Amino acid sequence: MNLTLKIWRQAGPKAKGEMVTYPVTDISEDMSFLEMLDVLNEQLNARGEEPIAFDSDCREGICGMCGLMISGKAHGPEVTTTCQLHMRSFSDGDEITIEPWRADAFPVIKDLVVDRSSFDRIIQAGGFISANTGSAPEAHSVPVPKPKADRSFMAAACIGCGACVAACPNASGMLFMGAKITHLGELPQGQPERDARVVSMVSQHDHEGFGGCTNVGACSAACPKEIPLDVINQLNKDLRGALMRGE
């Protein structure tokens, strides 16, 4: 199939960017979206134009490295990551706009590549369980009820891709943060630090310049791992509890 791509080009973090139009031809349905961009990049390279920079690593939908705003949708029209999006989701003649994640907490580095280290700093603020190596008790000493284990696992599936922030009209990172709060908060091991964790993560989140959540729900709709909105609720609940307990 043949497509018209409108792609954001920006030479560097401080450079001014613009949309550039590129036609591509003979795209096969079985290609992934990123393979389609690989083809374009080979052509650009052959023409002596610098290839388009975009992030990807595993190309299996698990590392969270990839992520593009495709015609206004984070990761494109399907509920999956950009690398797992295939061209069979498009039709011949389509015009596709491709933009980087837009959020001031995710500054653009080049073209479609953004800096998501703000997520790492949110985790540094408390997204962990303090268990020094070698100090762990026997794994079976603390059973975890299956429903709690399952809910924890569901939330732990977050890959940190940032699509939630990209899709949220407020550029809020609540879904990402809620997922971590729920993952650790459902487990007995996560209890001792529960209050401190939520307070300090939320404060880091606000400090990074993410927007506040107004419960729009676009985040969850865009999330490739289908993290449900109730993790945000869990976060709010934990936060209220922690504040009331005077954290």
Added chain:
Amino acid sequence: MKLLMALSGALFVFYVLVHMYGNLKIFGGVEAFDEYALHLRTILMPILPFGGFLWIFRALLVVALAAHAYSAFYLWSRARGARTTRYVAKQAAQATIRSRMMRWGGVALLLFLVWHLLQFTILKINVGPDAAGDSAGKLVISSFQVWWVVLIYVLALAALGMHLWHGVWSASQTLGWTNSAKSRRTAKATATVIALVTAVGFALPPLAILFGIVKGN
């Protein structure tokens, strides 16, 4: 911030429901309505002076309104600050429309409130054909015989309905009441019910008056 918004919002919801209940009394005739207006002023009468409860409640509402509007604008400006470069491809997703509606709906409600207060409490502007005197009931009936007044109200109520539909659900989410699939469904349903009931409930008197079902005498 969000907590403030949710709490003030919840207070509004409570007020709006009471207020609506009161308004519906117009169907019981002007006396019933005036009685209600009086009743508002005489609750806890032995303890508080005439209109005391109403004044406390008014003060609360004003504070809540200020808090609510303040947090709304704060969140709004933070959201703007969080994405200073906009997307080129505008997302047609429902979600954005709804969030815009919350904001503009809120602003519309604010404007409406100004008009509404001017009309019924502060200036008692009477744009209608009949003299109202001291009777709130008559004032109401007289006003709603004018089509454009009704139109303003209907539009405002539509805005209110939408605002509440999302708002009530959103508040329960913010307060952390919805972390199971079941409670989430309940919250959604409650939001829908409250939104519908208030919008329809409020809309009944003006429409009824306009179409002459309730007549002042």
Added chain:
Amino acid sequence: MTDTQTASTVAPEAPAPTREAAPGVVHGLYTEGEPIVDTKAPKGPIEARWNKRKFDAALVNPANRRKLTVIIVGTGLAGGAAAATLGEAGYNVKSFCYQDSPRRAHSIAAQGGINAAKNYKEDGDSTFRLFYDTVKGGDYRSRESNVYRLAEVSANIIDQCVAQGVPFAREYGGLLDNRSFGGVQVSRTFYARGQTGQQLLIGAYQALERQVAAGTVEMFSRHEMLEVVVVDGKARGIIARDLVTGEIETHLADAVVLASGGYGNVFFLSTNAMGSNVTATWRAHRKGAHFANPCYTQIHPTCIPVAGEHQSKLTLMSESLRNDGRIWVPKNAADCEKDPREIPEEDRDYYLERIYPSFGNLVPRDIASRQAKNVCDEGRGVGPKVGDFRRGVYLDFTDALKRMSAEAVAEKYGNLLDMYQRITGENPYEVPMRIYPAVHYTMGGLWVDYDLQSSIPGLFVAGEANFSDHGANRLGASALMQGLADGYFVLPNTIRDYLAKGPFPKLEESNEAVVEARASVDARVQKLLSINGDRSVDSFHKELGNIMWEYCGMERSEEGLLKAIDLIRGLRDEFWRNVKVLGSADTLNQSLEKAGRVADFLELGELMCIDALHRRESCGGHFRAESQTEDGEALRHDDEYAYVAAWEWGGQDGTPVLHKEDLVYEFVEMKQRSYK
């Protein structure tokens, strides 16, 4: 001998290499050096060795730890766990990864599970059995002491991960669940649905970020290590490029740890991440670290087959699918184009169940892979033709769906089946899936002693980057185990013995060796940008991949390998004359990153072929056409090849030098493997 990737794109007129036999040079390709006699493993009863080593290793006074700097390249299970643990202990750690966040290291992609000898199922498992199975699974080409240690610490890994909040699968009673995994008859594999690697890595990542917050670990993401700094014979730092600003940075330390993962991407198509590379270890190799068993690669049997020309990578589906799926091809080549649902039961050949009745579909990976290749070579493959053959076999869940209900199947394998559907557009609940082997893991890597120290003092290597405890083949669910064993438990205990000798004399950036290392990196970057030829980096990478898969893949022959070496040399030569890398050195430049990686793969590829050539036996996943039994099974030669082949860099124009480390088996008897 043709395979998935056809050789059609391979340039036919690659220049013939010069092969004048110098004295002592075998095949004109390599020389043999001194054998390695001491690996520093303690002697005595195997159960006591690791404790003895831990006890004997010198201690570092807590007050001194802050003064010692350790550089760790890689934030996968091995590097992430090591950085967190050394940070907790109070050392001054600098951690590097090329991704934007340490959480994205390729360990995250592991699906199936992690082994541990917990014996929670009371099914006869024990440390010794895990040790035994791993040695046998590795086709008797691994070290007993190391493997035993691995089995021993495996149980601690699970405890550690659970304490960190890794959400392993649990049973209704709230206790941990286990499953059995390819080639093993006990249930000792811990898992988190199809995301075991992700959950383990997030655990290590969180522990790492906790240390970043505590100030003991300094994180350098989007940094690529391009050179090791060796001063007075000791590893003292690295040269790295900041991938965002392009700046070439010097980082100095008391010791350097490489945990940079595997080099499967030398095949272009593999299940590895796009950025997986050999650069970190290859640069160290060129500075004197021996590279062991480079030709040992693992070909994983259950990957999604190649669909077309532009494919950029292959996707693995956990082999746990083999627990409930049945593998078959049509009995008659004529049926291969038919809709599989219309092929009657009696015309299907469940070849693994037929040939290996006791293990059936659960035979080890090497066997499952080779048999898939065999049936396809016979013309009984299914799916689209790639070159002359169809490259695919059916993995059929029809029976499982009848036995277990669709919900039960979805609960166990849902995410894998969904992934298959997303990639291929076919619904596996209705049509049998198609699978084919793909390169997946590299058992080879930098040679290390029992302490995980390479042949350069002060340079330690952990995880897939070292030559692994797995031998010639790896049992499923054991790489995660090795990564975490190395990172949490082994390295932190052995590196202290080295660090106790420090802090080493302070180095200045103006030191001659440091300046030289840095200049060489600069020069290389400039060279790559200045060639400005006509071929893209990817086109070279693809061509190299084709050569490697064709001649150094599942089946190898002397003739093929010699040819491959010629082709690679020609290709390398062309690369340095004709590659086209646009852009500049002082911004993010992904073509430049790739070019550097491919340049190193072009050197590694040759060494892999030389290693494969010299090992004239079929062992592990590596079938040498010249070494097979009458019925076509692999034939090992323990008398000649029971050794680790550690290669020393022979200089830019020299030949590599082979050092043999004999493998002695005291506790397990060497046998030809039989899974019949």
